[in-house]
Amino acid sequence: MKNLLFLLVCITALTEDYGQTESPFVTYNVPSQNLLKFDRFLINPTYSTVREDKSYLNLFHRNQSVAFDDNNQTYFLSYSGRIGDRSGLGLSLYTQRAGTISNYGVLANYAYGIRLSDKSNFTFGANLAYYNSGFDENRVITVDYDPLISGFQDSALLSFQPGFNISYGQFDFGVFAQNLIDYNLKYRESLTDFRDKTFSGQLQYTYELKITSGMFEKGRLLPLATVRKPGQDDIVLGGSLILDLPKLGWLQGGYDSYYGVSTGVGFNLGKHISLGYTMENGVSNNFNNFGITYELSFAYSFAPTLTEDRVMLENQKNQVADGREELDQNAVLNSKDGEITEPKHKLEENNKILAELIFRQDSLEFNRQKDLEQRFDLVIGMVRNEVNGSQLNLEEKARKVYFMNNNQRKVPKLPYDNYEFAIVENKVEHKNFKSTSSKISFQTDVIVPKTHDNVRVHASSAKGHIPEGNFAQDAKRNNAANRPVQYLPGVAEGYYLVANVYKGDLYLNKFIGKLGGMDINAEYFLNTRNGLKYVYLNRYDSWQEALADYRSHYNGTYTDELWIMKVDSKGPKR
Structure with a gap:
């Protein structure tokens, strides 16, 4: 009875099952409520560029209701990130299994943002999925040969999922049509009527931690509220929160009135490698009888080459x-x-x-x-x-x-x-x-x-x-x-060989990373008088030492402009 109940929920809740006499199939439907760090474009297609400051390759696996042998499983191998100052791109290879039906295909994402004002912009994006769906004979055990099962053929399906996002300051409001167009290419027919379409909305706020050192440096806190209307079914409410700490990893938690509660943790194993684990359990419906669901992600991140950040709306910072x-x-x-x-x-x-x-x-x-x-x-x-x-x-x-x-x-x-x-x-x-x-x-x-x-x-x-x-x-x-500064609290006295000045962290980190690639161990200090951050190659006790490295372009390792700045730690003169 328990197994039968599980199969019914899989068919009615997770996917919509369509069948002709010859060829059954299931439509694309990947739960994305826990994808707060990577593959965010599955929540809303604009998230490949909105509030995104990196590109990455990610291997994602969702194993749903692990207490059952034929449970739903999903695998994604994705690339996502910004490809320009205003646009983002995502590309995924995926396979999904729901009982005896298997899907495999490719999903492409694109998003583009335009500036509305100094504090707001509009971003439009879309996901396009092309996949095959069909009966998996290897997962069926029959006593006698059944010619009906052997005659099943795969169906080629197409799904177009547009969305948009409006940003104002640190707030983001998005709308996502998850199956606006879903079409069976084999039978040349639409899979769902408009009244059965699924729409969702997102409201997100980005809070940047005002900490310039330690493990919380450059951290962000992103709460996200969602509402989803799956066709003629009841409205599903959800909320999540992620604390993203670039020096350590991330912590996340969430609630979905359909799938239940979730909690997750991730670790940054160096500058590029990340490993994440999320656990989910149902609380308000039959999912709590099917065991926990877990998700794993393994990602390689890298910073794209950008000139300015219009989509993230952090122009001032x-x-x-x-x-x-x-x-x-x-x-x-x-x-x-x-x-x-x-x-x-x-x-x-x-x-x-x-x-x-x-x-x-x-x-x-x-x-x-x-x-x-x-x-x-x-x-x-x-x-x-x-x-x-x-x-x-x-x-x-x-x-x-x-x-x-x-x-x-x-x-x-x-x-x-x-x-x-x-x-x-x-x-x-x-x-x-x-x-x-x-x-x-x-x-x-x-x-x-x-x-x-x-x-x-x-x-x-x-x-x-x-x-x-x-x-x-x-x-x-x-x-x-x-302008030379005589006194800066917390900054060591000396002569600094300065290479650049920044106001925010995004381009500062990229510049320091660039210097690191040149074997230059650069650092920076904050001028509390003007709010600017000064990237310097080295600090010296004497003007002559600083001038020598200035003249030699830091032993020939840095050929761009430099200047020498003196900082006095004795306090302002009276």
Whole structure:
């Protein structure tokens, strides 16, 4: 009696069983209420991109009501993840067994999101399943040969399952038509009338833990409420909760008024490998008589290459303050569409920094020109003494050549090379002009901006005068992009070789992962004054050590832009 009851529930509850005289089959119906970590597009097809920040391969197995030999079992081998800034893709090979009927096929998923406003967007997606369903003779034991059973043939079935999701802030509201179109290709007929279609709705909230270190770092809490209307049957209510901790794994729990309660745990075995286990047991219907149901998942995750995250609506939190692109004419951080700007007070601060840089540059240019004139007067005096007035046009010629050569000097990017100031060779033979070239050494002090105070660099003909042409560019990279901070609570004192600045965690983690692939063990610290996170390659006790690695591009391992930032742990000056 117990086995008979189980078979009846399998036929009426889990799947809809259709049969012609020759070929029985069951339609696609995979319970997805526990798929909170991987294969989420089975809950709603838009979830391959909504709130998704990774791609993965996952092997999933659901073993339902294990107390019975011929219980329902499902296997999925899936790929899912974002394939662009707005779209997601899923692809699954699956097999499903319900009693003596077996299904096997392929399911494809696609989702695409569009931006509605700064806080909302709309995502549309669909699952398309193509599968064969038929009678499995190997699972039937008969006393005598039955030609009717031997004559059964598989049916080719097609199922189209669209859905959409509207996101506002951290909330997501979705609708899913689980069998809007289901068609038997063999018999060329629809499998269900519209009144027998199954529709479901989802309401999800994403809460990001405000913890920047420890095992809860970058964690998320995602509660999900669902309602499902399976045709003309009663409404099914459900709810679930998952605590996702990237450094450890995840914990989940849920309730479904039809399938019962569930609890699960998952472990991240390194950066890419994850293993999960979920157990479910019925509480309010005959499922509680059939034993527990368990689900296993084994996944390999990897981060996709993305430029920005429009679908997840974390623009403000994941905005990149890239050191190579972070300053334009207004010192505003923009996304590629120019839709996101830094707060007004940051803009004002950057404008002040730029004004200071322009003032410094103008002062250096004035001092440089004055210095050139003084040098020229000194040189001309020496030339006059050499030629004794016999070369009257030499003074004007020397002036043109000297100032032209000095105006053409370009400022190199740091590190600054050695430069020499040489007197133009005098090719005219003269009895009193003994040498063809002369070098005169000058000493001058050049102000070079450091992290938050100025360092006077002594220059001579051997060390060279540091030309000015690109000083503003170097200053912007080392000062304007990140206003030097004198005091940061909780940050060790020293000089930091900074590679990038981020506001959120998504792109910060990707950048640190990229550096890890280059064998660079980068870290970051939080500036509590502006809320930005600074990724640095190393910390140094002295300016000279930091400058040496800056000049060598961190021993040649990092070729992009860098700057040095000084942090003082002694507290603000009074």
